[in-house]
Amino acid sequence: MNDNDIVLKVEEIYKSFGDTEVLRGVSFDVRRGETKVFIGPSGTGKSTLLRCINQLTIPDRGRVWLDGEEVTNSGARINYFRQKIGMVFQNFFLFDHLTALKNVELALLKVKGMGKAEAREKALTELRQVGMEDWADHYPAELSGGQAQRVSIARALAMDPDVILFDEPTSALDPELTREVLEVMKKLARNGMTMLVVTHEMGFACSVANEVLFMENGVVAEQGPPDLLLNDPRFTRMKDFIGRIDSRMDD
Amino acid sequence: MDQAVFLFEILLPALMQGLVVTLQLIACSAPFGLAFGIAVAVGRQYGHPVISWLCKTFVFLIKGTPLLLLLFILYFGLPSIGITLTAFAASVLGFILCNSAYNAEYIRGALISIKDGQMVAARSLGMTRWQAIKSVILPQALRRAIPGLSNEFIYLIKYSSLAYMLTVIELAGAGKQVATKYFLYTESFAAVGVVYLVLVSITTVAVSILEKRVAVPGTVRATPSAQL
Numbered sequence: 001m002n003d004n005d006i007v008l009k010v011e012e013i014y015k016s017f018g019d020t021e022v023l024r025g026v027s028f029d030v031r032r033g034e035t036k037v038f039i040g041p042s043g044t045g046k047s048t049l050l051r052c053i054n055q056l057t058i059p060d061r062g063r064v065w066l067d068g069e070e071v072t073n074s075g076a077r078i079n080y081f082r083q084k085i086g087m088v089f090q091n092f093f094l095f096d097h098l099t100a101l102k103n104v105e106l107a108l109l110k111v112k113g114m115g116k117a118e119a120r121e122k123a124l125t126e127l128r129q130v131g132m133e134d135w136a137d138h139y140p141a142e143l144s145g146g147q148a149q150r151v152s153i154a155r156a157l158a159m160d161p162d163v164i165l166f167d168e169p170t171s172a173l174d175p176e177l178t179r180e181v182l183e184v185m186k187k188l189a190r191n192g193m194t195m196l197v198v199t200h201e202m203g204f205a206c207s208v209a210n211e212v213l214f215m216e217n218g219v220v221a222e223q224g225p226p227d228l229l230l231n232d233p234r235f236t237r238m239k240d241f242i243g244r245i246d247s248r249m250d251d
Numbered sequence: 252m253d254q255a256v257f258l259f260e261i262l263l264p265a266l267m268q269g270l271v272v273t274l275q276l277i278a279c280s281a282p283f284g285l286a287f288g289i290a291v292a293v294g295r296q297y298g299h300p301v302i303s304w305l306c307k308t309f310v311f312l313i314k315g316t317p318l319l320l321l322l323f324i325l326y327f328g329l330p331s332i333g334i335t336l337t338a339f340a341a342s343v344l345g346f347i348l349c350n351s352a353y354n355a356e357y358i359r360g361a362l363i364s365i366k367d368g369q370m371v372a373a374r375s376l377g378m379t380r381w382q383a384i385k386s387v388i389l390p391q392a393l394r395r396a397i398p399g400l401s402n403e404f405i406y407l408i409k410y411s412s413l414a415y416m417l418t419v420i421e422l423a424g425a426g427k428q429v430a431t432k433y434f435l436y437t438e439s440f441a442a443v444g445v446v447y448l449v450l451v452s453i454t455t456v457a458v459s460i461l462e463k464r465v466a467v468p469g470t471v472r473a474t475p476s477a478q479l
């Protein structure tokens with residue numbers, strides 16, 4: 001593996017909230033075009049880890065590198081890195097007062113300083129990518145959860161990020177809507193987008209992930225290609241966990 | 252004297268002159284009261300701790316001072332430290348201070364009501380804090396603050412009559428002058444009351460039109476809850 005392929009480097013991230021150590025030394029490298037899936041019990045620090053990567057949460061220790069430049073301790077330049085590290089949230093967080101189109105345009109105008117016509121063009125292109133072009137003039141409150149999540153993916157894509165962080169993008173959606181969002185994410189992965197995805201969708205993990213990282217108690221407990229983690233007898237913890245969530249769903 | 256002559260040739264012309272002054276007072280106060288109110292609310296909510304404390308203290312002091320006393324200080328008190336304001340200017344300044352402090356509280360309440368996710372999403376796209384406040388948080392918060400702000404504007408219409416205490420002959424003052432000159436208190440003050448009522452009615456209608464125009468489609472807020 002060529003070191004130049006590594007687009008994101010996460011080194012020894014530690015984070016505590018008060019007395020609780022949430023992250024206790026998490027490290028991994030992400031190659032360009034790769035999809036990594038993070039799974040693990042809730043409260044294990046998966047969201048905190050993603051937020052540490054784009055510094056929405058400042059880690060206590062450890063470093064993050066994007067394309068060889070340090071993201072941690074980057075001062076005001078963090079706003080540059082955040083354009084390059086897109087983020088998609090469980091509850092979409094679309095801007096409630098703006099149409100789908102304006103949601104995607106806003107950062108193009110304000111952050112990238114694009115002209116109006118160019119921003120509109122770009123925003124429409126991204127909405128087309130996620131199949132939401134026909135809904136450009138609708139407001140978030142008029143969209144289904146699946147549609148809203150697709151718009152929020154378009155919003156992240158519009159900044160031409162090097163990597164997108166997905167924090168449980170389908171956890172607020174019912175199965176039907178989950179599928180339409182996962183389809184969009186699969187398409188992105190196929191087109192070579194680099195993605196870090198926190199999810200419990202094992203079907204998605206198995207079909208798309210290059211690597212699955214199982215997190216427990218603030219560390220990566222097991223990691224490897226999905227079929228290895230699921231089939232190799234040496235790995236047990238993730239299988240136990242998946243067995244637990246499956247049986248809970250059967251209840 | 253004939254009732255009609257008194258009403259149309261004496262009282263109404265005087266009240267119209269007073270009304271013009273009242274409208275001038277409001278027009279000079281309200282825009283700055285709103286702008287300063289936004290600044291104070293944002294400063295308190297998002298500013299550096301020192302700024303935040305200053306904004307909080309400003310609101311506390313204004314809230315704790317009777318408006319009439321504030322006007323007396325501005326008009327009669329400031330000359331002793333070398334600042335002399337006209338009665339009109341002192342009134343406008345007092346109204347701006349008072350209006351902005353209360354507006355700031357309404358806006359702050361609305362700012363608090365905007366979910367964290369809006370700021371988080373804006374920052375995750377590379378917006379600065381200020382860009383996020385200006386383009387994402389404030390447009391939503393101001394919509395929610397409209398009922399409170401319009402209330403405060405209606406108060407302003409009415410407390411602008413305190414300018415009379417600084418010798419500004421506005422609407423209420425004009426009525427008072429006519430009333431004392433002709434000993435027709437009931438008629439004069441009733442007429443003044445009607446004019447204020449008209450001003451307040453116009454405001455109420457204008458606000459409901461504004462609210463409809465800026466309502467975000469699809470939100471529950473845009474429809475009366477009776478439909479729920």
Ligand SMILES: Nc1ncnc2c1ncn2[C@@H]1O[C@H](COP(=O)(O)OP(=O)(O)O)[C@@H](O)[C@H]1O
Binds near residue numbers: 042047
């Ligand atoms: N801003 C915060 N302040 C205090 N505690 C927090 C904060 N954010 C997260 N936590 C705590 O950190 C732990 C890990 O949270 P999180 O990263 O959301 O886990 P996960 O996404 O794996 O469910 C939880 O116990 C949570 O309560």
Ligand SMILES: [Mg+2]
Binds near residue numbers: 046048167168
């Ligand atoms: Mg989480």
